[in-house]
């Protein structure tokens with residue numbers, strides 16, 4: 576299951592969309608950055624996690640711990 580950017584429509588894998596941070600501290604949703612337009616895309620990790628399980632170490636990317644401060648857009 577691919578991630579689709581809601582802003583520009585770019586479609587890619589989780590490896591392409593860099594991990595930015597969690598939407599809610601206790602939630603499964605995360606922000607990822609579109610490689611094309613650099614918009615933040617909200618991803619449901621639970622929904623896509625079985626796609627590439629084992630390929631990526633959870634939360635161990637270079638952006639770990641960064642706080643993403645952009646205001647959340649209500650869809």
Ligand SMILES: [Zn+2]
Pocket residue numbers: 580581582583584585609610611612613614
């Ligand atoms: Zn985009």
